[in-house]
Amino acid sequence: MKLNILIADDDNHIRELLRFYLNKEGYVVFEADNGELAATILENNSVHLAIIDVMMPLKDGWELCEEIRRYYDIPIILLTAKGEQKDKAKGFISGTDDYMVKPFDPAELLYRIKALLRRYQVVSADLITLNRIVINRRSYEITVNGELIELPLKEFELLAQLASHPGQLFTREQLLRQVWGADYNGDSRTIDVHIKRIRDRFIHVSDNFVITTVRGIGYKLEVRSN
Structure with a gap:
């Protein structure tokens, strides 16, 4: 699984520089100028990230940082020319994980990115581990305490x-696009049906995770502590 990084900066030269270094490291880059x-x-x-x-x-x-912290569980780096102490304080209050001042050293930024991704336990791998549950995205197999659990394809892909992204909130529309594809014309209630089936399948075999409904928005998976 390749890792996706968003660059949000209205300076085209900064985006071009970051894209060059991030692509060299194998990251997939999304860009926004606002x-x-x-x-x-x-x-x-x-x-x-x-x-x-x-x-x-x-x-x-500041607003974008607060919005990300409210709806997503991903690391944030503020990369800005605003280097005064009050600006840094505002950045961390808004929810950033790190703060770098322009001009910056691209090599140092890469070190910080890798450190944050490790801290958030984001790994480029086909195996997803939720305590005693292992999800193998390559073989489409799920094991609980070593025992195989079979799921239909769409339930597997949704889970x-x-x-x-444990803790990240997904809207129904996001899940439809990412699991069923952008061309899917079905109703978003399809997500609700599949979530219910996943919950029913695991309720008696594992309490390692819970899929939480956020009313009017969508779902997020939360890992329970052992």
Whole structure:
């Protein structure tokens, strides 16, 4: 699984520089030149880390940072020319995990990205582990305490999508696009039906995770502690 990084910055040269270094490291890059477009990208794609400038049109970096922290569980780096202590304080209050001031060293930024991804336990692998549950995205197999659990394809893909980002809230529309595809014309209630089936299948075999309904929005998977 390749890791996706969002760059939100209205400076084309900065985006081009970041894209060059991130692509060299094997990351998939999404770009936005304003905060509203960045928010749309987050809604429609699985993003593993966001690099955000503060001064952007339509929605500034502070607002975007607060929005990400409210709806997603991904690391954030504020990369901005605003280097005063009060600006840094505002950034961390808004929810950023790290703060770098322009001009910056791309190599140092890469180190910080890798450190944050490790901290958030985002791994580029085909195996997803939820305590005693192992989801193998390559073989389409799920084991609980070593015993195989069989799921229909769409239930498997839906569970794997949620489990890849524990704690992240997905809207029904996001899940439809990511699991059924952009061309799917069915009703979003399809998600509700499949979520119910997944819950029913695991209720008697494992309590390692819970899929939480966020009324009027969608679902998120939360890992329970042992």
